[in-house]
Amino acid sequence: MAVVAREVASTIDNTYGLLYIAVVVSTALYGAGILQFWMYIRKYHAKDPLIVKSLVIAVIICDTCQQSLLCHAVYEYLVASIANPAILPSVVNTLMIELFFSCAIATLVQQFYCWRIYKIGKSIILAGAVSLVSWSACVTLLVYSAKAVQLKAFSEVINLKKLSVAANTMSAVTDIIISAVLVVILHTAKTGFKRSTDLVNRLMVFTFNTGLPTSVCALVASICVAAFSETFLYIFFFLLLGRLYTNSILVTLNSREYIKSSSESASQEQYSLENSGVRARVPQMPTASRDAITIRIDTNTMHDNDLKSAH
Numbered sequence: 152m153a154v155v156a157r158e159v160a161s162t163i164d165n166t167y168g169l170l171y172i173a174v175v176v177s178t179a180l181y182g183a184g185i186l187q188f189w190m191y192i193r194k195y196h197a198k199d200p201l202i203v204k205s206l207v208i209a210v211i212i213c214d215t216c217q218q219s220l221l222c223h224a225v226y227e228y229l230v231a232s233i234a235n236p237a238i239l240p241s242v243v244n245t246l247m248i249e250l251f252f253s254c255a256i257a258t259l260v261q262q263f264y265c266w267r268i269y270k271i272g273k274s275i276i277l278a279g280a281v282s283l284v285s286w287s288a289c290v291t292l293l294v295y296s297a298k299a300v301q302l303k304a305f306s307e308v309i310n311l312k313k314l315s316v317a318a319n320t321m322s323a324v325t326d327i328i329i330s331a332v333l334v335v336i337l338h339t340a341k342t343g344f345k346r347s348t349d350l351v352n353r354l355m356v357f358t359f360n361t362g363l364p365t366s367v368c369a370l371v372a373s374i375c376v377a378a379f380s381e382t383f384l385y386i387f388f389f390l391l392l393g394r395l396y397t398n399s400i401l402v403t404l405n406s407r408e409y410i411k412s413s414s415e416s417a418s419q420e421q422y423s424l425e426n427s428g429v430r431a432r433v434p435q436m437p438t439a440s441r442d443a444i445t446i447r448i449d450t451n452t453m454h455d456n457d458l459k460s461a462h
Contacts, residue, residue, distance in 0.1 A: 165382035166305075167228055167239070173387040174225045180394030181218045184211070187401035195404060207404070210259055214397045217252035220245040221390060242302045250296035253393040254289055257322060257365075260396040261285040264329045264362075272336045281328055288321035315376045319389065323369035330362030361403055364395045 188211050196204060224246035232238040262285060269278035295314045302308060337355045368388050375385035 165379075165384065167383070169383040169387045170225055171229060173383075173390045174221055176387075177218060177221060177390055177394050180391065180398060181214065184214060184394060184397040184401060187398060187405055190405050191401055194408065199404075203404070206259060206263060207401070210256055210397055210400060213252045213255045213259070214393055217249045217256070217393050220249035220252070224249070240304055240306070242299075242305060242308075244300065247296065247300040247302065249390075250292070250299060253389070254292040254296060256393045256396045257292070258285060258289040260400045261288075261325055261329065263400055264333070268329070268332055268336065271333065277332065281325070281332060284321070284328060285325045288318065288325050291321050292318040309380055312376060312380050315385070316373050319369045319373040319376065319385075322392070323366050323373065326362050326366040326369065330358060330366070333358045333362075361399050365392060365399060368392055368395055 188207070191207060199207075224243045227238055227243045227245075262282060265278050265282040265285060268281055269275060272278070291314070295311060295318045298311055298314065299308070302311075334355050337358065368391055372385050372388040372392070375382075375388060379385065
């Protein structure tokens with residue numbers, strides 16, 4: 152009896168226990184995202200173009216919907232099941248419906264970064280290729296979500312194991328490709344001057360760090376699906392992806408003031424996120440618009456600024 156009790160406890164810990172922990176961690180990340188959203192509203196909402204504001208609001212709405220559906224599912228499993236234990240082995244629809252919102256968040260954020268690739272690299276072919284990979288991951292996840300929402304029992308989820316691994320792997324690959332492409336493009340923008348190089352290095356590190364959490368989380372989810380498919384360990388990491396994507400895009404947008412101030416203190420160069428350029432600050436001249444989605448290094452201006460400072 153003692154052995155059986157330990158096995159039951161272990162099963163609960165590996166399934167509904169992990170689902171509960173996922174809600175707790177996800178809620179904390181959701182709160183961080185709302186804080187970032189509030190900071191965005193204060194600093195950039197009035198300045199950014201409509202498409203950027205719409206993107207941010209769409210992501211926040213999807214994030215809120217996913218978090219609400221997740222909380223409802225956990226309530227059903229851990230509270231409502233006390234009066235109706237038959238709920239435990241069944242699939243609560245809200246747990247699967249939230250997958251569609253997770254897919255929407257990931258695709259919106261990835262397409263945002265694809266736009267950055269286009270604005271920085273000025274290559275529609277390169278940006279289009281990365282965007283195509285993102286949409287492929289989106290379609291794969293949509294197919295998985297459509298099949299998962301039809302399931303009646305958790306025992307049937309194992310039938311979608313290969314599709315789940317494919318969806319998470321493609322999402323991770325997309326994030327890795329986006330980060331790698333942005334880092335390479337920024338690296339090629341280096342001018343050879345110390346101040347400009349330091350500036351680009353800062354951007355490269357920032358780009359790498361914003362893409363790392365989602366890539367690692369998706370990869371770990373894929374590994375857990377393959378190795379621990381009988382538990383909810385993969386669900387734990389998968390449920391965090393939406394929050395991580397939301398925080399990623401908001402941190403990217405809110406970091407503009409930090410990057411601008413850092414560049415000004417180092418070399419008096421100013422980032423313009425509207426026209427994707429870096430220009431020297433000219434005294435007594437109106438400040439250029441700083442609203443944008445991407446940061447492009449204007450190497451010619453950097454050369455000019457460094458040459459002037461050398462005289």
